[in-house]
Amino acid sequence: MTPYAAPVRDFRFVLEELLEHGSLALPGFEEASPDLVEAVLEEAAKLAGDVWAPLNASGDRQGCTRRHDGSVSVPDGFIEAYQAYAEGGWNGIGVSEARGGQGLPEVVASAVQEMLHGANMALGLCPMLTAGAIEALAHHGSDEQQATYLPKLVDGTxxxxxxxxxxxxxxxxxxxxxxxxxxxxxxxxxxxxxxxxxxxxxxxxxxxxxxxxxxxxxxxxxxxxxxxxxxxxxxxxxxxxxxxxxxxxxxxxxxxxxxxxxxxxxxxxxxxxxxxxxxxxxxxxGLNHMFTMMNEARHKVGVQGIGVAERACQHAFAYALDRVQGKRPAHRGGGECAISDHLDVRRMLLSMRARTDALRALALYCAAQLDVARHADEESDRQAAQARAEVLIPVVKAFSTDQAVEIASLGVQVHGGMGFIEETGAAQLLRDARIAPIYEGTNGIQALDLAGRKLQRDGGRALGGLIDEVEGTARALCAAPGLAPLGEALAAGAADLTAALAVLLEQGSDPERGPDAVQAYATPFLSLAGHVLCAWQMGRSALAATAARQAGSDDPGRPDPFYTTKLASADFALRQWLPVGRAQRAVIEAGMESLVAFEPGAQ
Amino acid sequence: MTPYAAPVRDFRFVLEELLEHGSLALPGFEEASPDLVEAVLEEAAKLAGDVWAPLNASGDRQGCTRRHDGSVSVPDGFIEAYQAYAEGGWNGIGVSEARGGQGLPEVVASAVQEMLHGANMALGLCPMLTAGAIEALAHHGSDEQQATYLPKLVDGTxxxxxxxxxxxxxxxxxxxxxxxxxxxxxxxxxxxxxxxxxxxxxxxxxxxxxxxxxxxxxxxxxxxxxxxxxxxxxxxxxxxxxxxxxxxxxxxxxxxxxxxxxxxxxxxxxxxxxxxxxxxxxxxxGLNHMFTMMNEARHKVGVQGIGVAERACQHAFAYALDRVQGKRPAHRGGGECAISDHLDVRRMLLSMRARTDALRALALYCAAQLDVARHADEESDRQAAQARAEVLIPVVKAFSTDQAVEIASLGVQVHGGMGFIEETGAAQLLRDARIAPIYEGTNGIQALDLAGRKLQRDGGRALGGLIDEVEGTARALCAAPGLAPLGEALAAGAADLTAALAVLLEQGSDPERGPDAVQAYATPFLSLAGHVLCAWQMGRSALAATAARQAGSDDPGRPDPFYTTKLASADFALRQWLPVGRAQRAVIEAGMESLVAFEPGAQ
Missing domain, CATH: 2.40.110.20 (Butyryl-CoA Dehydrogenase, subunit A; domain 2)
Incomplete structure (x- = not known):
């Protein structure tokens, strides 16, 4: 398997250029200076790339073993890799200092989680579940329970x-x-x-x-x-x-x-x-107590999907850049070329890259909302951010994980016959990714959470606020030189989401047929929302990349390829990926009659 | 794993009500009476369901073994199952009588192939490859080679x-x-x-x-x-x-x-x-000789995907009808229900069913064209059918197999947590299906074959003939009571395909940028064509189901659930699946600039 190189540059782009260090300036995050955050990202990248990632394939091959006495051993190297993580203090980075953690913002903790899951998802699950236990005890445990159990959970013992x-x-x-x-x-x-x-x-x-x-x-x-x-x-x-x-x-x-x-x-x-x-x-x-931490756990699963998607990208890019096969007439005098030069293969690569970047930006935007919801001075700011995060979380969980499966599957395809051979590693990423749409509430449950509880309870107000932001970005794109086609695409996406929301609210509130309508429209609605919100983040990325170039941080004679790629990704996301998602409006407007009429048992 | 019940009723619907026994009446197929065909389908269903299907999961678990001497043993039971197939004469059903086969039409042979792959894809590959060898020798072998080798290949020895x-x-x-x-x-x-x-x-x-x-x-x-x-x-x-x-x-x-x-x-x-x-x-x-049989081999891989998709459907339906979880307020007084009654789950089931039926109808339509191409009296009929089949084959191969992966993945999702457990069997279907988009020419290669060679060489004439047929079906739907919304959807799909074809032909014929344009648009074009042509078949299915009802073959007091399901599937395919495919027109119209600008190696 290709080595894993954590996408630190893209984390920094999102934190610095999209979120503009936003949540890092909140009260309680005084320690989280840009320098410290950068150092944390670099250190996490080392742990992920050097310690966790090399065990991903061997852990898959060896698996876990249960002995007759009921004890279970994990794959070779996992214990040491987990201990390196715990001893490095990583288990507590998102836990408040009062509880023995580092109290770093959720945006930073999320970035670290993505790296660890990208490096080794199977191992990453261990601390992910521990984090849930920490949350449960921190919110609902007695003082004595907290004193007895929390410190050793937080330090990873x-x-x-x-x-x-x-x-x-x-x-x-x-x-x-x-x-x-x-x-x-x-x-x-x-x-x-x-x-x-x-x-x-x-x-x-x-x-x-x-x-x-x-x-x-x-x-x-x-x-x-x-x-x-x-x-x-x-x-x-x-x-x-x-x-x-x-x-x-x-x-x-x-x-x-x-x-x-x-x-x-x-x-x-x-x-x-x-x-x-x-x-x-x-x-x-008990169920209420569980649900209080479920939002965060669901966000983490979405981030996990993004981690695997990033790894699938890196794996596919490395192969496609290396594998020489066939010729591209328009390329280098028509000689042989790497398959990454064939535009059909390049479409797969760009689709993987654009989608992964978009999912990451949305997940980190959502994490920033969680930071604001906990740390902002004003109660009204906290409430608004909480409402926004609660709408975003089912999207981050379900959309990121569905897309991660598709991205990992494209990664297999890029490898051709090699992709089907287990030793190559691409297949493992698809197999690993496939659980994420299922656990922590299936993606169908996420869609119902969004289309039912979260949109119906406030009449779509929180989502409406997000759509306003999308429209604002669309206007900014339309006004920016060369980006108008992206702005028009995004505006059309926002209009689709608004229209679909109206259908969902109108039919979903019907006392008799409402529950069926929510069920019928939930999945296409979440998919539409995911596409539009991700496209929004890529629209913002295009604006930020353009601004960086104009500010001269990018030498016009030698343009920074990071921004070139980001602009190509944004163009692809808005003009070639968003249209597919926009089709979900038509799906919703087709109504639910064929679903109601269909009797699966009577064939 | 759920037992496999071959979809004989649907094969008969396609052969009798969509294809109207068309190719069975061709010269050379005098023996292929409707009664004989029905008997062949029933017997193949028994072999598939009773002999091959029970070995699917055990064969997956056991796998193949290579010994130090280089010999390879296949899983337990496979030898006997293969011999039952060979002794039953199944290996020669599509081979001409002159060569020792039964000389049955390709539509019948394709139906049999789908059953065998649905029952046990790994075993089905053995005769699939043999069929390729038979074709190669039959077309290009010397008389002596044919006399020496063909009989034992045809009888499966x-x-x-x-x-x-x-x-x-x-x-x-x-x-x-x-x-x-x-x-x-x-x-x-x-x-x-x-x-x-x-x-x-x-x-x-x-x-x-x-x-x-x-x-x-x-x-x-x-x-x-x-x-x-x-x-x-x-x-x-x-x-x-x-x-x-x-x-x-x-x-x-x-x-x-x-x-x-x-x-x-x-x-x-x-x-x-x-x-x-x-x-x-x-x-x-050598390559030319290979390519003469490649069309058929590609059709067979498409059919293989459909077989696995059908099995995934059956597996998911059985689980969803059995698994009680939650309540549907609109259902049976609001009590507990099987998950198949939740409309979100039902969406997955209907999507699986509608797509599988559509793919099957298109693959068999294509097989009928192959029959006409070989057996029609008039040379002009043969040529027209051959041209049509050659355009359809990359669509059948690539679209069916891409969709099969999605259908098998949905099948995993329907099972929830159970879907991720290997013993359940749903995951095997996803793993098995995943090879089909790769081998026998990757789906990217199929798309290039369609968008490049096959459309450019005749200026889209053969595909244009198919679009004319799609438009005819759209008009018939618009004129049929209750089916007008389907007709409008199909007409819009046909218009999209026409528009995308114009872009492809115009930009693809550019001497300089043509090859890049073909590469850039190939995959979205094939996807669009697949959606429209499958929707066309489902439009024809809706007309046939309605006609059957009107002809009184369906008792109005007790409507045949087969037609009810077919009408729900057609409605879903045209109004909820086709819109997603139609988005590929926008993808093509977005142009290829972002692909050309993107440098995968410069990140």
Whole structure:
């Protein structure tokens, strides 16, 4: 597999030239000077490229091993690579200083996450799940729980898991059956089975803290009967040392399409006396507690998709620039050329590059909104940014991951026959990427979250604010020399999104048919929104690249190829990628009758 | 994995109601009565469903094994399944009676091929390659070669392979280096290495006939120096018995993303005294001889994609109808429901079904054109059908296989978390499908074949004839009660294709920039053509389904669900799928400047 070179230049472009250091100037981020941020990005790039990336292919080949005693070992080198990460303090970069982290802005943490997932997605999942556990305890844990468990989670000594799914309870978590029986000492004993538990058992850390959704006795049916529990693999003594092994075991690990280096476990709770667990937050509010951290987890999965897409780009570019095959008449006197010179191959490469850049810019814009939502002085600013982030997150999660699968698949195609051979590495990226549209809420669930809850509750106001921004960028493009065609394309995209939003709001609010309408239009609507918002970011990129050139930071005699590529990517994104997304307006306007009439069981 | 039920009803719908038995009435097909065809389809369905399909998952898990002596064994059960196929006479159904086959029309042979690939694509590759060898010998072999080798290829006792690719010669076969040195007895000795040889070595048949592209000494460089040779694994004695082992060995088998049951071999020719080979056809015309059979082979790969897509549909439908999760307010009093009742899931299912049906109808329409091209009385009819088939074949190959990957990926998504677990089987279909856009000429090569050679040589005349037919169907839809919206959508699609064709012809014929323009527009053009032509077939399907209802073959009190589904599929295809393809017109009209400006190596 081609070495991974973290796209530090593009992170800096987004942070400095698109976001203009925006969220770095917020209260609480005083330490995050541009120099420090640059140093953090460079150091993360080294960890990703030098330590994590070389283990990606070998981890895929070797996979994880479960022994008869239920213990699980991760691929060779993963333990050391995880420890290098923990010892470098990377696990806490986005955690507040009060909790022992570095308190860096989410935009920086997101960039670091992208690098780690691009280097080694299977390994990246371990800290990603730990971050969820940190959030859960930080928001809902008691002072004592926080004191006991948070420091070792934040410094990466222990890892965390999220135990939600059961065989009968996937997208519908109200069906959770795992039981939590209260004990006299205030603890609980848990009994049940959880499936698809990422890094549920492994040998890379001395303890694992499982956060588990379970149902207390006599709890009402449905969502309101579900509570959140902390179940350590090893119980923690009063002095902080590790005590007895808890009654939770790994019953099996899954044989999966991808992310072979990430152990996906079935966990059995309470095969003997019951797994000792502690209530986190309020009884009956387990799902609510989970949802408070779900937005961030979903953003992280979107970023993960972008990381894999970036790696697929680099892999495909390296091959296409190296592989000589055929001739391009218009090129170098018509002699033989690298396949990257054939415009059909170049279309694939530019499509991969433009889309990856666009997804990254949107994900980091969203991260900046999260920073503002937490750190801005004014409550109204915080609320507005939070509303905007909540609309963007399902788009970042679903659109980035759907696109990542397509980008990784194009990466296979660029390699021709080599792409289908596992040793080449392109196929692994496709296999790994394919999980991201499924977990942390399927992309269908994301689309329903957007088209249902998030747009219906405010009548599309937050999205409308974003569309206003898109229109502003379109006007700026129309006024900029040479960029008018991009502006016209973007304005048309904004008009499509506005029209589709009107259909969704009108039909979605119908008391009788509303729920069906939301279901019918959700996926095309999210796709349309994703295309328009990504195109918007590429429109902004074109403006920023043009401004950089005009400001003379780019020598006209030797133009910086970064900006040349960015302008080509922006042109492609707005004029060749956006039109495909715009077609989703027609899909929505076609109505839902064929879906309603279709009876899948009656063929 | 869900059992495979061959879509016999849909094959009959296409043959009887769309093609109206058309090619079955041609001279030479007198035996192919509707009753016989129906019986053939039913018998093939049994072989596919009962014998081949149950080995699909186990063959994937076990894969092929190469031993130290270079012998290769295929997965358990494959030998018996292949022999059941050969003994049933299936290998010769499309081969003329004069050559020992059954001489059935290509439309019937294609339907049988789809079933076999849907049941077990890895095994289906073996006879697919043999068919290529049969074609090569039938068209270009000497009488003696035909007498010696054809009967055992046709009855399946021996299998065939195609040896084209070398490490430096993939899409550009002019770079073939394998040497063929003439011997005094008129034979040749071959020296060289071929890669990606499908079923290049195996234990399912007693002999393997390799058709090999190689270069004679002093031959000119490039295409004109390449000749075609027949190299048997075991030499064949004058009495037809097997003689000495030839000097060709399997050096390795590939570890691939999918089709694990199909051995993909690196073959070494002439590690000792040289592999004995016999010139097939004329010296220096090896590539031409290959290309004469390439059209058919490409059609078969398209059909293969459709087979896998159909299997993915069946797999996803079975899961979605069975899996209860969540509630649909508008459904059955708002209680729990199968996920197939959620309109967002139903969108995925209908999209899979509509696309698969559309691809099948187009592939069989193309097969019917091949039948007319070979069997029609009038030379002008034959030529017109041949021209039409040649335009359609790259579309059938590339569009069907690209769509098959998307359909298989949707199939994974329908399964949620289960889809990522290998035991479920959905992931295998995605892995298997992923090769089809790559081999037998990448889909980029198909697009260039269409946009370059096939459209430029006749100024788009053959495609124009097809567009006329599309417009006729659009008019008929507009005149049919309730189908006008479909007719309008189809008419708009036809207009887009006409406009894109004009751009392609105008810019493509430019002496200087023409080759770049063809490269730049090829892939979006093929995608547009695929969408429009598939939508056309679904428009014809809607008309046929409506006609069947009006003719009373469908009891109005109990409407046949087949037609209900077909009408929903047609509505979806024309109003929700076609718009996405229509966007490719805008992509083409955006021009090629961003592709030309983009320098992949200068980032």
């Amino acid at each position: 222990w890892t965390g898991t999220m135990n939600l799914t059961e065989p009968q309870a996937g997208s519908d978590l109200s069906k959770v059956r795992t039981r939590a029986v209260p004990q006299e000492d205030g603890s609980y004993r848990l009994f049940g089975q959880k499936i698809y538990i990422t890094w549920g058992e492994h040998d890379a850390a001395e303890n694992i803290l499982h956060l588990v959704l379970a149902r207390t006795p006599d709890a009402p049916e449905g969502n309101k009967g579900i509570s959140l529990f902390l179940v350590p693999k090893y119980l923690v003594e009063a002095d902080g040392s590790l005590g007895e092994r808890n009654d939770v075991t790994c019953a099996s690990i899954e044989h999966k399409l991808g992310i072979h280096g990430s152990p996906t476990c079935t966990l059995s709770f309470g095969e003997n006396a019951g797994a000792i667990g502690y209530l986190v937050g309020e009884q009956g509010r | 021996w299998t065939g392979t195609m040896n084209l690719t070398e490490p430096q010669a993939g899409s550009d076969l002019s770079k073939v280096r394998t040497r063929a040195v003439p011997q005094e007895d008129g034979s040749y000795r071959l020296f060289g290495q071929k890669i990606y040889i499908t079923w290049g070595e195996h234990d399912a048949a007693e002999n393997i006939l390799h058709l090999v592209l190689a270069r004679t000494p002093d031959a000119p460089e490039g295409n004109k120096g390449i000749s075609l040779f027949l190299v048997p694994k075991y030499l064949v004695e004058a009495d037809g018995s097997l003689g000495e082992r030839n000097d060709v060995t399997c050096a390795s088998i590939e570890h691939k993303l999918g089709i694990h049951g199909s051995p993909t071999c690196t073959l070494s020719f002439g590690e000792n005294a040289g592999a004995i080979g016999y010139l097939v056809g004329e010296q220096g015309r």
